[in-house]
Amino acid sequence: VTLAQQGPVTLWARDGAAVETMRATRQIPRLPGVTLPETVRVTADLAETDTAGVVLLALPMQALGAFLADHPRPNPALVACCKGIDLATGRGPSALIAETCPNAQPAVLTGPSFAADIARGLPTALTLACADAGTGAALQLALSTPTLRLYRSTDVTGAELGGALKNVIAIAAGVTMGAGLGDSARAALMTRGFAEMNRLAAAMGARPETLAGLSGLGDLVLTCTSAQSRNYRYGHALGAGETFDPRTTVEGAATAGAAAAIAAARGLEMPVTEMVAALVARRIGVEDAMAALLARPLKEE
Numbered sequence: 001v002t003l004a005q006q007g008p009v010t011l012w013a014r015d016g017a018a019v020e021t022m023r024a025t026r027q028i029p030r031l032p033g034v035t036l037p038e039t040v041r042v043t044a045d046l047a048e049t050d051t052a053g054v055v056l057l058a059l060p061m062q063a064l065g066a067f068l069a070d071h072p073r074p075n076p077a078l079v080a081c082c083k084g085i086d087l088a089t090g091r092g093p094s095a096l097i098a099e100t101c102p103n104a105q106p107a108v109l110t111g112p113s114f115a116a117d118i119a120r121g122l123p124t125a126l127t128l129a130c131a132d133a134g135t136g137a138a139l140q141l142a143l144s145t146p147t148l149r150l151y152r153s154t155d156v157t158g159a160e161l162g163g164a165l166k167n168v169i170a171i172a173a174g175v176t177m178g179a180g181l182g183d184s185a186r187a188a189l190m191t192r193g194f195a196e197m198n199r200l201a202a203a204m205g206a207r208p209e210t211l212a213g214l215s216g217l218g219d220l221v222l223t224c225t226s227a228q229s230r231n232y233r234y235g236h237a238l239g240a241g242e243t244f245d246p247r248t249t250v251e252g253a254a255t256a257g258a259a260a261a262i263a264a265a266r267g268l269e270m271p272v273t274e275m276v277a278a279l280v281a282r283r284i285g286v287e288d289a290m291a292a293l294l295a296r297p298l299k300e301e
């Protein structure tokens, strides 16, 4: 919606009925109240995107690998908008793109931004990460709009891991608030969670300044403090012992398990992440999880 202010955009979706509805009504079922500009062409025919210079891949992380394997994309630049670690392979979106679409430059668009805010034209700032600096600069220019401000980076690993791991900590923050443990406990979990994000990212070659930027700290703050976040709301329901619609995309649930497995393989301590993975898998309850975190040996900060 925001990019369509600057020129024609093709929006592909797999659901033909949803495409027909969007064409007819110019409304987006997932973004109530937002009208599709006339410059957005909606299609259920994926081949219509084949000649685009840039494609934004906006589907859930756990669906990306199979989607690309089934539909390798011919476009020169593929920008992943998903946040997470693939549970099956332990890889991020750019590695899945590189594997399935070897002729494409993989890039990542990530940072604190709710789709509804961007579509309403509210100001947002994101990180555009691409290992190839020239492609990254071109994408930054092409995808920035008057209300969407992109900062560029060549640290794809850092940008991906910041966006993936903050969702896990957001679940923990939601659990804390849902269980009535208070704002102080949430701030502690956010801070210690951020330390874990940095630990894993550094071990995987990311730059600390990327984690301290929009794609890491920026998105951590947003997602841990806003009830607009699905990861936060899911955690809140867990903490409060309430049900949660299982059809909702909650990226941190799978990513908690993937990150905990990587940390274990590398001998890294990630107690908050491990606890979220255990909570999601129902191996532990909220009270026991909190007690276990508080009972850890005292240490230097």
Ligand SMILES: NC(=O)C1=CN([C@@H]2O[C@H](COP(=O)(O)OP(=O)(O)OC[C@H]3O[C@@H](n4cnc5c(N)ncnc54)[C@H](OP(=O)(O)O)[C@@H]3O)[C@@H](O)[C@H]2O)C=CC1
Pocket (backbone or CB within 6 Å): 013, 014, 015, 030, 058, 059, 060, 061, 063, 067, 081, 082, 083, 084, 113, 114, 115, 116, 248, 249, 251
């Ligand atoms: N929503 C937001 O505010 C933000 C989301 N993100 C990230 O974007 C990614 C997608 O999230 P979001 O759009 O909110 O998720 P939703 O669940 O709202 O939408 C997912 C979309 O992907 C489609 N989809 C799912 N599986 C497949 C598949 N196998 N093949 C083709 N299409 C598929 C769905 O189609 P169908 O309707 O047919 O199921 C739907 O259109 C996530 O990684 C999320 O973290 C990042 C920043 C902000």
Ligand SMILES: O=C(CO)COP(=O)(O)O
Pocket (backbone or CB within 6 Å): 083, 111, 112, 113, 114, 167, 170, 219, 222, 223, 228, 229, 230, 231, 232, 249, 250, 251
């Ligand atoms: O990543 C997001 C905001 O930057 C969206 O968060 P949720 O997936 O938790 O809704």
